[in-house]
Amino acid sequence: MIIFERFEINSDTGRRLAMIRLHMRILLVSTAACLALLLAVASPGLASPTHYGHTGLLNLPTAQTLNEGNICVGLWTNCTVGSDRSGVIVPATITLGLGTFMEAYGSYPNLLFNDDEDVSGRGFADIGFKFRIFGKRSDPFRLGLDLQARRSISDDIRRDSLTDYASTLIASYRREKFGVHATAGYILKDSDFDDQLTFGGGFEYYPVDRLRTIAEVSYESGAEPGFDGPAEATMGLQYFLTPHLTMNFGVGVGLTDASPDFRVLFGFSSCQGVGTFNRPVPKFAEPPKAQEEAPQEPAKKLKFKTITPLVPGSSGSTSPLGKLELPLPEPREQVLITPDERLPPIDLTRQDSAVSPLVLPPPNAEGAFIFEPFKATTIRKFILPEQTFQPNQESLSMEGREFLAMIAEELRQTTGRYVIRIEGYMDNVGSEEYNRKLSYERAVTAGSVLVLKNGLDPHSIFVKGYGEAKPAADNTSPEGRSRNNRLELLILVKVLDGQDVGTAPASTVQQ
Structure with a gap:
């Protein structure tokens, strides 16, 4: 110097x-x-x-x-x-x-x-x-x-x-x-x-x-x-x-x-x-002819009915939904829900992209009027794979829309009060800020589709983007990066004061 x-x-x-x-x-x-x-x-x-x-x-x-x-x-x-x-x-x-x-x-x-x-x-x-x-x-x-x-x-x-x-x-x-x-x-x-x-x-x-x-x-x-x-x-x-x-x-x-x-x-x-642009192309992103034919077969999957209550493990492991659901460890995972994780406001006048007619159900969840953080326990957990979204985009693939429709169909069968937290995750390709922002936008997109296309209560949905934090696998291999590009849906219930968070059923949620 x-x-x-x-x-x-x-x-x-x-x-x-x-x-x-x-x-x-x-x-x-x-x-x-x-x-x-x-x-x-x-x-x-x-x-x-x-x-x-x-x-x-x-x-x-x-x-x-x-x-x-x-x-x-x-x-x-x-x-x-x-x-x-x-x-x-x-x-x-x-x-x-x-x-x-x-x-x-x-x-x-x-x-x-x-x-x-x-x-x-x-x-x-x-x-x-x-x-x-x-x-x-x-x-x-x-x-x-x-x-x-x-x-x-x-x-x-x-x-x-x-x-x-x-x-x-x-x-x-x-x-x-x-x-x-x-x-x-x-x-x-x-x-x-x-x-x-x-x-x-x-x-x-x-x-x-x-x-x-x-x-x-x-x-x-x-x-x-x-x-x-x-x-x-x-x-x-x-x-x-x-x-x-x-x-x-x-x-x-x-x-x-x-x-x-x-x-x-x-x-x-x-x-x-x-x-970022060197990732393997997922199966759904094939040439136009194959991509047009792909939605025809999965369309039948939406006709199944799930009439079981919202309890852990109600989906069979061989059903389409069962392949998305993860077994829950004991004790159950505990999550802190904060008001700033609410799903951002959605334009509910967009009837062209929503179920018609769009009639929102009354607030069913603890999230309707949350002004302070509270703890909840996970009663079900779903993981949506990398092909849920278009590569490097926040827009859902056809397969991703079907995944969300299946989960929403299952959740509509319950009368218990619950909260949904959607968590976005990414691999480590790209900058930290880019990955964190894209993971959050993907979580918001999934939450918006659950409301607009599947009629779920927006007050019950919370979103968070973790970016490349909390990897599920090693990022040094293509398979590991594919596992890290995921979306997790946690179905949660608030636990009464003094209750064991590891065993709380939906029926014990504070009314």
């Missing part, structure tokens, strides 16, 4: 500038501390590239890696303000997902070629590899290792064309909306400069699904005797415009004289899942 040369200025002006820098540093550090306290009560972040190329926050890497078959490119603007001069550079980055635990990346510091690299403190091109060395992709805690080679680009002849080698150990802990990250590394310097130690820490929080707020601090020891190393504190955000396009913005302040006084980062990164 470049040591900034300071020149002598008027003493009063110098004192004013020093006070401004001190106040800005105190304000930024205080704000970061308050943000950390607020976030301490909060749950996983995304693999979004930084302006150095590796995936992470705005400057610091995290232990997450880009998915296999994905490629990201980024273009940034890096504006710095110092006491003696200012500068603007435009870094460009590229990131490749090489496997389930590894990525390769590279960056070039300045497409403007205006010799402002030294002023920015970003005077090197880099190429590197990052590995996740501990923890699976969906685990809360993970460790990563970043190995990087840097080639200096500087108008200082002592530094230009020098090659440094950096290694960084990364620890990340993430929950659904909150994440904390720490880094420690070593830079092996070329020529006569001293080797450097690096340290960093950062927080991330998602106030809403598409918005990621970030606070981070980084420090490097000095590369020359008697000079401070660069240290900066940065706060910013990332807004996910689409599953494939991210806007990045950050404001930083220098904490030592070796750093610019202020820094503004702004950029866009775009990621495309090349591997």
Whole structure:
């Protein structure tokens, strides 16, 4: 990193500038501390590239890696303000997902070629590899290792064309909306400069699904005797415009004289899942002729009648519905239902896509007027396979519509009160945000079809998208990824206070 040369200025002006820098540093550090306290009560972040190329926050890497078959490119603007001069550079980055635990990346510091690299403190091109060395992709805690080679680009002849080698150990802990990250590394310097130690820490929080707020601090020891190393504190955000396009913005302040006084980062990164389109085509997505003939035979399956009450295991294992139902372990699975999992409002005036005439039944479920979370126990569980949906889409296949019709026919036979929770799951191909969003949209689609096409009570349906979390099989094989692309329907009953959640029948539900 470049040591900034300071020149002598008027003493009063110098004192004013020093006070401004001190106040800005105190304000930024205080704000970061308050943000950390607020976030301490909060749950996983995304693999979004930084302006150095590796995936992470705005400057610091995290232990997450880009998915296999994905490629990201980024273009940034890096504006710095110092006491003696200012500068603007435009870094460009590229990131490749090489496997389930590894990525390769590279960056070039300045497409403007205006010799402002030294002023920015970003005077090197880099190429590197990052590995996740501990923890699976969906685990809360993970460790990563970043190995990087840097080639200096500087108008200082002592530094230009020098090659440094950096290694960084990364620890990340993430929950659904909150994440904390720490880094420690070593830079092996070329020529006569001293080797450097690096340290960093950062927080991330998602106030809403598409918005990621970030606070981070980084420090490097000095590369020359008697000079401070660069240290900066940065706060910013990332807004996910689409599953494939991210806007990045950050404001930083220098904490030592070796750093610019202020820094503004702004950029866009775009990621495309090349591997997403390489999945095996399911049987239902055959040539048009075969696809047209397929619905004719299963149509007869809808004529069967199920008159048994809503009790576990009422479907025969050889019936079409029995193949979808899973046996329940003992003790029964307990689920927490929250109001924000309600099925989103449906346009009930769409008679063209609904059963005709559409007459909704009176609210039969505990979900009709839920204003606070409650616990329920699973009395039946159905799993719908990958071919329930069109590949990489939220729209149902014909086979998926038949699956839902069979389940709805069974549920209509009961007079007990129940709640349905529809859970969407995906494999790990594509970004985390893309998979989480698609799994949720698939759950919403299934719930809407149960209401519009099958006349079930919308108040009794709750939806949740888990994305690639909670895999049912290993994602390293096509068969495992196929099993992970699924939809689960849980039929639940609320349990009276003090009742054993493992054995509660539907008749004991609070009326």
